[in-house]
Amino acid sequence: MADTARINAVVSDIVEGIRAAMFKHNVTYDEYQIAQSFLLDAFAKKDIPLLLTTFFNTTIVKIEGKMMGGSKPSLEGPYFIEDSPLIPQDGELAAREQDQGRMKALLRGRVTDLDGKPLAGATINIWHSTPDGRYSGFHDGIAPHYHRGRIITDADGRYSVRTIMPTPYQIPSDGPTGALLTAMGRHTWRPAHFHYKITALGMHTHISQAYFEGGDYVDDDCCEDVCAEHVVAEKTDDGVRIVEVDFVIPEAVTQALAA
Numbered sequence: 070m071a072d073t074a075r076i077n078a079v080v081s082d083i084v085e086g087i088r089a090a091m092f093k094h095n096v097t098y099d100e101y102q103i104a105q106s107f108l109l110d111a112f113a114k115k116d117i118p119l120l121l122t123t124f125f126n127t128t129i130v131k132i133e134g135k136m137m138g139g140s141k142p143s144l145e146g147p148y149f150i151e152d153s154p155l156i157p158q159d160g161e162l163a164a165r166e167q168d169q170g171r172m173k174a175l176l177r178g179r180v181t182d183l184d185g186k187p188l189a190g191a192t193i194n195i196w197h198s199t200p201d202g203r204y205s206g207f208h209d210g211i212a213p214h215y216h217r218g219r220i221i222t223d224a225d226g227r228y229s230v231r232t233i234m235p236t237p238y239q240i241p242s243d244g245p246t247g248a249l250l251t252a253m254g255r256h257t258w259r260p261a262h263f264h265y266k267i268t269a270l271g272m273h274t275h276i277s278q279a280y281f282e283g284g285d286y287v288d289d290d291c292c293e294d295v296c297a298e299h300v301v302a303e304k305t306d307d308g309v310r311i312v313e314v315d316f317v318i319p320e321a322v323t324q325a326l327a328a
């Protein structure tokens with residue numbers, strides 16, 4: 070059932086926030102109409118999801134992390150695919166012939182609950198861009214099994230999988246969202262990252278990203294998703310980048326966010 074009091078409280082505060090910004094900057098009627106045209110254009114071009122992802126998805130996951138506890142979550146982005154290939158422990162994500170020369174990465178870590186108990190049998194989805202900043206299954210006809218896979222944690226909650234290093238890439242920049250970022254004097258680049266989505270029976274679905282210390286755009290992500298906890302220190306072993314990430318996952322509590 071709709072919670073009228075909550076809807077009123079949230080929407081009223083959003084409206085008040087917008088009004089305060091309009092007063093602060095003496096927004097003109099021309100600018101108001103430009104904003105209206107912009108929103109109509111974004112809707113017509115189906116760019117609203119990208120617009121919301123760019124400006125608000127990280128805010129939502131920060132709230133979720135605060136309410137649920139456990140490891141901090143990240144935005145998911147639009148490039149997740151269900152049922153990606155099952156990869157055995159210590160296996161390797163498929164890479165195209167032309168990507169073989171890239172620096173290799175070893176992703177490993179442990180999944181536990183809030184009490185530190187290992188989560189055996191959890192599914193970790195991992196996906197990342199090609200070295201030219203594209204996503205399989207979405208861009209350039211790249212077959213969807215490349216650079217993505219599912220790993221099942223062992224009895225100790227551990228996972229280990231090999232792949233190649235991704236690169237920074239631009240979010241779609243030729244639509245209204247890209248035009249708005251450009252008009253603001255900002256850019257459309259994201260730092261290189263791995264995506265993770267972890268599911269386990271009875272547990273909250275945890276979504277995260279790992280970024281790389283010192284990488285381009287790590288301090289200037291167009292989606293403002295990077296936080297210190299998600300930046301992996303520079304570590305290599307025999308030329309392979311070691312990406313060590315542990316995840317602490319809360320139980321699924323459907324009422325937790327409604328409090």
Ligand code: BEZ
Pocket residue numbers: 122123144145146147148240241259292
């Ligand atoms: C991503 O991280 O995959 C992503 C995030 C926002 C917009 C586009 C892509």
Ligand code: FE
Pocket residue numbers: 146148198262264
């Ligand atoms: Fe991404």
